[in-house]
Amino acid sequence: MFTGEVGNVIVTTTNNTTLGPDHWATRVSDHIVSVSEGAHPLIAEQAIEFKEFIYKAVKYYMYEAINEDRSRIVTLLRSAGHNDLANSVEEL
Amino acid sequence: MCTSFKKELMEAKHNFLLSGGDTFRMALYTDSASFTAATTAYTSSNEITNDAGSAYSAKGASLTRIDPTTSSTTAYTDFADVSWSTATFSAMGAMILNDSASGDPSVIILDFGALKTATAGTFTVAFPAADASNAIIRIA
Numbered sequence A: 001m002f003t004g005e006v007g008n009v010i011v012t013t014t015n016n017t018t019l020g021p022d023h024w025a026t027r028v029s030d031h032i033v034s035v036s037e038g039a040h041p042l043i044a045e046q047a048i049e050f051k052e053f054i055y056k057a058v059k060y061y062m063y064e065a066i067n068e069d070r071s072r073i074v075t076l077l078r079s080a081g082h083n084d085l086a087n088s089v090e091e092l
Numbered sequence B: 001m002c003t004s005f006k007k008e009l010m011e012a013k014h015n016f017l018l019s020g021g022d023t024f025r026m027a028l029y030t031d032s033a034s035f036t037a038a039t040t041a042y043t044s045s046n047e048i049t050n051d052a053g054s055a056y057s058a059k060g061a062s063l064t065r066i067d068p069t070t071s072s073t074t075a076y077t078d079f080a081d082v083s084w085s086t087a088t089f090s091a092m093g094a095m096i097l098n099d100s101a102s103g104d105p106s107v108i109i110l111d112f113g114a115l116k117t118a119t120a121g122t123f124t125v126a127f128p129a130a131d132a133s134n135a136i137i138r139i140a
Helices: A020-032 A040-077 A083-090 B003-010
Strands: A004-006 A012-013 B024-027 B065-070 B074-079 B082-098 B106-126 B137-139
Touching: A020 A040, A040 A083, B003 B106
Parallel strands: none
Antiparallel strands: A004 B137, A012 B106, B024 B082, B065 B074, B074 B137, B082 B106
Protein backbone atom coordinates (compact mmCIF):
# COMPACT_ATOMS: atom_id res chain seq x y z
CA MET A 1 0.00 0.00 0.00
CA PHE A 2 1.40 3.37 -1.00
CA THR A 3 0.35 6.68 0.52
CA GLY A 4 1.02 10.06 -1.04
CA GLU A 5 1.59 12.91 1.39
CA VAL A 6 2.10 16.64 0.98
CA GLY A 7 4.24 18.81 3.27
CA ASN A 8 3.42 22.26 4.58
CA VAL A 9 4.99 25.37 3.09
CA ILE A 10 5.65 28.60 4.95
CA VAL A 11 4.81 31.86 3.20
CA THR A 12 6.65 35.01 4.25
CA THR A 13 5.86 38.44 2.86
CA THR A 14 7.23 41.93 3.37
CA ASN A 15 5.89 45.43 2.83
CA ASN A 16 8.17 48.11 1.36
CA THR A 17 11.28 46.17 2.30
CA THR A 18 13.07 42.90 1.58
CA LEU A 19 13.59 39.79 3.69
CA GLY A 20 17.22 40.43 4.57
CA PRO A 21 20.08 38.20 5.76
CA ASP A 22 18.29 37.12 8.97
CA HIS A 23 15.59 35.35 6.99
CA TRP A 24 17.98 33.72 4.51
CA ALA A 25 20.45 32.65 7.19
CA THR A 26 17.58 30.95 9.01
CA ARG A 27 16.53 29.18 5.82
CA VAL A 28 20.09 27.99 5.18
CA SER A 29 20.50 26.63 8.70
CA ASP A 30 17.06 24.96 8.51
CA HIS A 31 18.10 23.26 5.28
CA ILE A 32 21.48 22.10 6.52
CA VAL A 33 20.49 20.92 10.00
CA SER A 34 17.24 19.31 11.06
CA VAL A 35 16.78 17.53 14.36
CA SER A 36 14.60 14.44 14.56
CA GLU A 37 11.94 14.48 17.28
CA GLY A 38 13.20 11.11 18.44
CA ALA A 39 16.87 12.07 18.60
CA HIS A 40 18.84 11.42 21.80
CA PRO A 41 18.82 14.66 23.88
CA LEU A 42 22.62 14.95 23.80
CA ILE A 43 22.73 14.56 20.02
CA ALA A 44 19.83 16.97 19.61
CA GLU A 45 21.61 19.53 21.79
CA GLN A 46 24.77 19.25 19.68
CA ALA A 47 22.78 19.56 16.47
CA ILE A 48 20.98 22.67 17.73
CA GLU A 49 24.34 24.23 18.72
CA PHE A 50 25.73 23.43 15.27
CA LYS A 51 22.63 24.91 13.64
CA GLU A 52 23.09 28.14 15.61
CA PHE A 53 26.74 28.24 14.51
CA ILE A 54 25.72 27.80 10.86
CA TYR A 55 23.13 30.57 11.23
CA LYS A 56 25.65 33.04 12.68
CA ALA A 57 28.34 32.20 10.12
CA VAL A 58 25.99 32.48 7.15
CA LYS A 59 24.50 35.73 8.43
CA TYR A 60 27.95 37.26 8.97
CA TYR A 61 29.20 36.37 5.50
CA MET A 62 25.95 37.47 3.88
CA TYR A 63 26.46 40.93 5.35
CA GLU A 64 30.08 40.83 4.14
CA ALA A 65 28.90 39.94 0.63
CA ILE A 66 26.29 42.72 0.68
CA ASN A 67 28.94 45.24 1.78
CA GLU A 68 31.30 44.05 -0.95
CA ASP A 69 28.59 44.38 -3.58
CA ARG A 70 27.60 47.86 -2.36
CA SER A 71 31.26 48.92 -2.48
CA ARG A 72 31.44 47.73 -6.07
CA ILE A 73 28.30 49.72 -6.96
CA VAL A 74 29.65 52.84 -5.22
CA THR A 75 32.93 52.53 -7.14
CA LEU A 76 31.10 52.10 -10.44
CA LEU A 77 28.82 55.09 -9.72
CA ARG A 78 31.76 57.32 -8.74
CA SER A 79 33.77 56.34 -11.81
CA ALA A 80 30.73 57.25 -13.93
CA GLY A 81 30.53 60.66 -12.24
CA HIS A 82 27.38 59.98 -10.18
CA ASN A 83 28.75 61.12 -6.82
CA ASP A 84 25.33 61.94 -5.31
CA LEU A 85 24.03 58.46 -6.10
CA ALA A 86 27.27 56.92 -4.83
CA ASN A 87 26.92 58.80 -1.54
CA SER A 88 23.30 57.64 -1.19
CA VAL A 89 24.25 53.99 -1.73
CA GLU A 90 27.17 54.34 0.67
CA GLU A 91 24.81 55.56 3.41
CA LEU A 92 22.50 52.52 3.10
CA MET B 1 -2.21 15.73 -3.76
CA CYS B 2 -4.07 15.52 -7.05
CA THR B 3 -5.45 12.07 -7.77
CA SER B 4 -4.57 12.45 -11.43
CA PHE B 5 -0.94 13.00 -10.40
CA LYS B 6 -0.86 9.61 -8.66
CA LYS B 7 -2.10 7.97 -11.85
CA GLU B 8 0.34 9.96 -13.98
CA LEU B 9 3.25 8.81 -11.82
CA MET B 10 2.43 5.28 -12.93
CA GLU B 11 2.36 6.50 -16.52
CA ALA B 12 5.85 8.08 -16.16
CA LYS B 13 4.51 11.54 -17.00
CA HIS B 14 6.52 13.34 -14.31
CA ASN B 15 10.29 13.50 -13.91
CA PHE B 16 11.58 15.26 -10.78
CA LEU B 17 15.31 14.68 -11.39
CA LEU B 18 17.53 17.75 -11.10
CA SER B 19 19.31 16.84 -14.32
CA GLY B 20 17.00 16.42 -17.28
CA GLY B 21 13.78 16.54 -15.26
CA ASP B 22 10.56 18.33 -16.20
CA THR B 23 9.88 22.01 -15.58
CA PHE B 24 7.64 22.40 -12.56
CA ARG B 25 6.06 25.76 -11.76
CA MET B 26 4.21 27.27 -8.83
CA ALA B 27 1.12 29.26 -9.78
CA LEU B 28 -0.58 31.40 -7.13
CA TYR B 29 -4.33 31.73 -6.62
CA THR B 30 -6.81 34.07 -4.98
CA ASP B 31 -9.21 33.11 -2.21
CA SER B 32 -11.86 32.56 -4.89
CA ALA B 33 -10.07 29.48 -6.21
CA SER B 34 -11.55 26.14 -5.25
CA PHE B 35 -9.41 23.09 -5.83
CA THR B 36 -9.88 19.50 -4.72
CA ALA B 37 -8.11 16.19 -5.17
CA ALA B 38 -10.08 15.96 -8.41
CA THR B 39 -8.18 18.93 -9.90
CA THR B 40 -6.24 17.69 -12.90
CA ALA B 41 -4.50 20.64 -14.57
CA TYR B 42 -3.41 24.25 -14.43
CA THR B 43 -6.08 26.88 -14.90
CA SER B 44 -5.79 30.63 -15.18
CA SER B 45 -9.18 31.00 -13.53
CA ASN B 46 -8.75 32.79 -10.18
CA GLU B 47 -4.99 32.96 -10.67
CA ILE B 48 -3.61 36.08 -9.02
CA THR B 49 -2.61 39.23 -10.87
CA ASN B 50 -0.34 42.06 -9.80
CA ASP B 51 -1.94 44.90 -7.86
CA ALA B 52 1.05 46.96 -9.00
CA GLY B 53 4.24 46.27 -10.94
CA SER B 54 4.92 43.12 -12.92
CA ALA B 55 6.49 40.67 -10.47
CA TYR B 56 3.95 37.93 -11.17
CA SER B 57 3.14 36.44 -14.55
CA ALA B 58 0.79 33.63 -15.61
CA LYS B 59 1.78 30.15 -14.35
CA GLY B 60 3.92 31.78 -11.66
CA ALA B 61 7.54 30.87 -11.08
CA SER B 62 9.68 27.98 -12.22
CA LEU B 63 10.82 25.70 -9.39
CA THR B 64 14.34 24.40 -8.88
CA ARG B 65 14.14 20.63 -8.57
CA ILE B 66 16.08 18.63 -6.00
CA ASP B 67 16.75 14.98 -6.76
CA PRO B 68 14.22 12.57 -5.25
CA THR B 69 15.63 10.33 -2.55
CA THR B 70 14.52 7.82 0.07
CA SER B 71 14.68 7.41 3.81
CA SER B 72 13.68 4.04 5.21
CA THR B 73 10.55 3.12 3.23
CA THR B 74 9.57 6.66 2.23
CA ALA B 75 10.49 8.29 -1.08
CA TYR B 76 10.36 12.07 -1.30
CA THR B 77 11.33 15.03 -3.41
CA ASP B 78 11.92 18.69 -2.71
CA PHE B 79 12.21 22.09 -4.40
CA ALA B 80 14.28 25.15 -3.57
CA ASP B 81 12.38 28.02 -1.96
CA VAL B 82 10.72 30.33 -4.47
CA SER B 83 10.47 34.13 -4.21
CA TRP B 84 8.92 37.02 -6.06
CA SER B 85 10.70 40.31 -5.40
CA THR B 86 9.27 43.83 -5.79
CA ALA B 87 5.94 42.09 -5.44
CA THR B 88 2.58 43.71 -4.85
CA PHE B 89 -0.08 41.01 -4.79
CA SER B 90 -2.02 38.68 -2.51
CA ALA B 91 -2.42 34.92 -2.68
CA MET B 92 -4.36 32.35 -0.70
CA GLY B 93 -2.85 29.22 -2.18
CA ALA B 94 -0.78 27.68 -4.93
CA MET B 95 -0.64 24.89 -7.45
CA ILE B 96 2.50 23.05 -8.44
CA LEU B 97 2.13 22.04 -12.06
CA ASN B 98 4.23 20.26 -14.65
CA ASP B 99 4.88 22.77 -17.42
CA SER B 100 6.71 20.20 -19.54
CA ALA B 101 3.89 17.69 -19.72
CA SER B 102 1.07 18.05 -22.20
CA GLY B 103 -1.90 19.91 -20.72
CA ASP B 104 0.08 21.32 -17.75
CA PRO B 105 -1.08 18.61 -15.30
CA SER B 106 -1.37 19.62 -11.65
CA VAL B 107 0.77 17.89 -9.05
CA ILE B 108 -0.29 19.25 -5.66
CA ILE B 109 -2.41 22.09 -4.30
CA LEU B 110 -1.15 24.20 -1.38
CA ASP B 111 -3.38 26.15 0.98
CA PHE B 112 -1.57 29.04 2.67
CA GLY B 113 -4.19 29.09 5.47
CA ALA B 114 -4.75 32.82 5.10
CA LEU B 115 -4.50 35.50 2.47
CA LYS B 116 -0.83 36.46 2.20
CA THR B 117 0.01 39.92 0.90
CA ALA B 118 3.24 41.57 -0.17
CA THR B 119 3.36 45.27 -0.95
CA ALA B 120 6.43 46.49 -2.84
CA GLY B 121 8.26 43.71 -1.04
CA THR B 122 9.14 40.04 -1.22
CA PHE B 123 6.70 37.14 -1.42
CA THR B 124 8.50 33.91 -0.62
CA VAL B 125 7.32 30.33 -0.28
CA ALA B 126 9.62 28.17 1.84
CA PHE B 127 9.42 24.43 1.34
CA PRO B 128 9.55 22.14 4.38
CA ALA B 129 12.60 20.16 5.45
CA ALA B 130 13.49 17.49 2.92
CA ASP B 131 12.99 14.41 5.05
CA ALA B 132 10.65 11.45 5.27
CA SER B 133 8.31 13.23 7.70
CA ASN B 134 8.10 16.71 6.21
CA ALA B 135 9.14 16.87 2.55
CA ILE B 136 6.76 18.56 0.16
CA ILE B 137 5.95 15.39 -1.84
CA ARG B 138 6.26 12.03 -0.13
CA ILE B 139 5.31 8.49 -1.05
CA ALA B 140 5.30 6.19 1.94
